[in-house]
Amino acid sequence: MAYDYDTIIIGGGPGGLAAAYALLRKQKILVIENNLWGGTCPNFGCDPKKMLYGVVESKRQTQRYGQSGITGKVDIDWPALMAFKHGYTDKIPSGTHDGLTSSGIATLFGTAKFVDAHTLEVNDKRVTGESIIIATGAKPAIPDVPGKALFQTSTDFLSLPELPHEIGFVGAGYVAIELANIAAEAGATVHIFQHNDKLLRGFPEADTAVLRDTLAAKGIQFHWNTAVTGVSESKTGVIVHTDNKDVALDTIFAAAGRPANIAGLHLEAAGIAASAKGIEVNDHLQTAASNVYAIGDVIAKTVPKLTPVSGFEGHYVADLLLGQQHAAISYPPIPHTVFAGPELAQVGVTLTMAAAHPDAYVVRPAEVGSWYTYNRLQDKTARVTVILDKQTNQLVGAVVLAVNAEELINTFSGIITRHESAAEAESWMPVYPSAESDLEYFY
Ligand SMILES: Cc1cc2nc3c(=O)[nH]c(=O)nc-3n(C[C@H](O)[C@H](O)[C@H](O)COP(=O)(O)OP(=O)(O)OC[C@H]3O[C@@H](n4cnc5c(N)ncnc54)[C@H](O)[C@@H]3O)c2cc1C
Ligand SMILES: NC(=O)c1ccc[n+]([C@@H]2O[C@H](COP(=O)([O-])OP(=O)(O)OC[C@H]3O[C@@H](n4cnc5c(N)ncnc54)[C@H](O)[C@@H]3O)[C@@H](O)[C@H]2O)c1
DSSP states (O other), rough: OOOOEEEEEEOOHHHHHHHHHHHHHSEEEEEESSSSSTTTTHHHSHHHHHHHHHHHHHHHHHHTTTTTTTOOOEEEOOOHHHHHHHHHHHHHHHHHHHHHHTTOOOOEEEEEEEEEEEEEEEEEEEEEEEEEOOOOOBBBOOOOOOGGGOOOOOOHHTTTTSSOOEEEOOOSSHHHHHHHHHHTTTTEEEEEEEESSSSTTSOOOHHHHHHHHHHTTTTTTTTTTTEEEEEOSSSEEEEEESOOOOEESSSEESSSSSOBBBTSSOGGGGGEEEEEEOOOTTTSSSSSTTTEEGGGBOOOSSOOOOOHHHHHHHHHHHHTTTTTSSSSOOOOOOEEEEEEESSSEEEOHHHHHHHHHHTTEEEEEEEEEEEHHHHHHTOTEEEEEEETTTOOOEEEEEEETTTTTHHHHHHHHHHHHHHHHHHHOOOOOOOOSSSGGGGGOOO
C-alpha cells in the first residue's frame, strides 16, 4: 500500500526534530505540531530558563565579589530580563518552522490523533505514514486539589511580565528549585511546599544539604513534609491551604513532575500501550504497534527526561528506519545539571551505587572552595566528588556542586564515556587556570 509519507513525526520538539533531520535525505517526512514549533526546551524550558539564570547568576557573582573589589548594589530589572528572553524565544517557532520547510520537510499545524497504526487525523484531515514516531513530550502535572485551576506552571513563570512579590512552588525537584532560585535572586519572597523532606531526589544528600542552606540563605522558605490540600482566591492573590497551615501568596506554581503528553492521541486506536509513566516501548523504542516508535519525554523510561536524551533517541530511531542500526538502544553516560545557583551536576555511577558496592568503587569527596579555581570565584561551598573503579583507577562517576559545574561535568562525562584511564584522562593540556586544570588532583 502507498502511504502519503515514509515517516510521520508527531511533535516538533528536540526529539521529533532530531529524527526529522536525520531522516530527511532518504525519506518523505511530515512533522505535526499543535503548539510552538521547537517544543518545550527552546520555547519554555532549558533555553529561556538559562537566559534568566545567566543574568541572576551574574548578580550573584557580584555579591560573591562584594568584599573583593565590587561595590554598589546590583538589582534585577524583571521586565528588561523578560525582554532579553523574548529577544531569543520569540523567533524560535517561526525560525524552526522555516528551517523545516526550507529543508523540504512537510509540516502540519494541529493535534494528531490515531485512526489506526498507519493513519492519523489532524484538523479533520487524514494522513498516512509507513512509520510513525510519537515525540509529544510531557506537560506539567497539576495537583488534583480544590482550586487547581489557580495553579500556574513553569511556562507561565518563564513569561511573567512582572515578578510577583511573594510566590510559591509545589515540589522540590528540578523545575521548582531552578525557578525558585531565579525568583529569589530577582527579589521575590519564595516558598517551596514539599510533601516529604527530599530536595532534588536522586542527587546525593551531602550536596543537596549544602544547596538547601544556600537557597535558605537567599530567603527561600521551605515547607517540608507539607501537602498542599487546596488553593483559593484572595483579594490580592491566592491562599495556599496545606495539611498544617494556610499561606497567603500572590501566586502559586505547580512543579510536581511532568507526565507524558498522551491525552487526545487515541493510542488505543493503534493498539499502543501506555501507562501513567508514558508510552511503553521495547529496547528498540518500538511501541506495541510495530511500525510506531516513541521517543523523548513521552516514553516510560528510567533514563532522565532531558533534551540531549530526546535528541539521541530521535537519531537512534532514524537510524533504525534507515536500516543503519539494528541493535537495542544503548545510552552513553547521561550528565545532568540543576541550575540552582550554584549548579549541581552528576554523571555516571552514583554515590548510592558506589555505597552498595564498596568492593568495586572508591569515593573521593573534596571540599574545593579553597582551591584556586573556586577561591577565585569566592565559591566557598564548592564540592567535587569523584567515583573511581577500585581495580583500574578509572573515573566512573562524579558529582559537582559549584559555579559552572555543567562545564566540569561535561569533561568528566567525556572521560567516562571514552573509558579513559587516569593517564589518558590527564594526557592533554587544559588551559590554565580553568576548572579542567584541576583534573589530576581528582585521581
Ligand atoms: C522549565 C524547564 C526547564 C528545563 N530545563 C532543561 C535543561 O536545562 N536541560 C535539559 O536537558 N532539559 C531541560 N528540560 C527538559 C526538556 O525541555 C525536555 O526534556 C525536552 O524538551 C523533551 O523533548 P521532546 O522532544 O521529547 O518533547 P517536547 O520538547 O516537549 O516536544 C513535544 C512537542 O510535541 C507537541 N505535541 C504534543 N502533543 C501533540 C499532538 N497530539 N499533536 C501534535 N503535536 C503535539 C508539543 O506541543 C511539543 O512541541 C526542561 C524542562 C522544563 C519544563
Ligand atoms: N536542568 C534540567 O536538566 C531540567 C530542568 C527542569 C526540568 N527538567 C526535566 O523535567 C522533569 C520534570 O521536572 P519537575 O521538577 O517537574 O519534576 P521532578 O520529578 O524533578 O520533581 C517533582 C517534585 O514534585 C514532588 N511531587 C511529586 N508529586 C507531588 C504531589 N502530588 N504533590 C506535591 N509534590 C509532588 C516530588 O517529590 C518532587 O520534589 C525533570 O525530571 C527533568 O527530567 C530538567
